[in-house]
Amino acid sequence: MSGSSAEPIFIRAASKSNGITSIVIGAAGLAVSALWFVVLPSWLFLAGIFITSASLVALLIGYFKVREPEFSLEITKQHIVYRHRLGNWQIDWDNLQRAGCPRIRQGLTHVELETVGFKLTDYSNFLHSISPRLATHLLMEQRPLLLQNTDENCASGNCYEQTMFDDNHFKLSDGTVLTGVKAMLANRMVELRRRLGFDVYIATSDIDRTPGEFAAFIAQCQQARVTPQTAP
Incomplete structure (x- = not known):
């Protein structure tokens, strides 16, 4: 911060981290849940619903992280x-x-x-x-x-x-x-x-x-x- 040629300091928000990772995990989870419903027996249907819900939550979290500016x-x-x-x-x-x-x-x-x-x-x-x-x-x-x-x-x-x-x-x-x-x-x-x-x-x-x-x-x-x- 001193000197006439001081460069700006950029701060990245802690909430910004792992946004892409959350999206990848969510997408992979949706793919697994799609196969789950097709391949596995019907008595595992509720487990498939749980996986789908968790995957959608991960996608939403990743989306909100990614849409924020690179630096806060x-x-x-x-x-x-x-x-x-x-x-x-x-x-x-x-x-x-x-x-x-x-x-x-x-x-x-x-x-x-x-x-x-x-x-x-x-x-x-x-x-x-x-x-x-x-x-x-x-x-x-x-x-x-x-x-x-x-x-x-x-x-x-x-x-x-x-x-x-x-x-x-x-x-x-x-x-x-x-x-x-x-x-x-x-x-x-x-x-x-x-x-x-x-x-x-x-x-x-x-x-x-x-x-x-x-x-x-x-x-x-x-x-x-x-x-x-x-x-x-």
């Missing part, structure tokens, strides 16, 4: 770009306060969640860069985070429902007024910062190492940008 993250000297089949989002380094693993209270201790959070200085560039389809996906994917660090005064346990789909208009620092799904995402980011301390989150399946290691790596990249490079 691209890290350059200017920004961090997250890539998904539904679109991208971008965080400029100048807009990133810090990255870390959000922690929740469990009794008298604090436990780190299996996710990486990013705290932004300003929401404008991020929300302008994200596609509505990806924004919708994040709203659904990150719903479980609303259950963390809930209000202890909420006796019913359903207080988070009021903020799950908050579609109130949201005004950005540049004067843009957001409506619809992007406004919902902006309000969600505000709520998640209040509860967990971060605005944007990346799931463990989208990175190639543990959340703690990835957060430390982002901190190193961030530090490398501000540390003066000495000539040899």
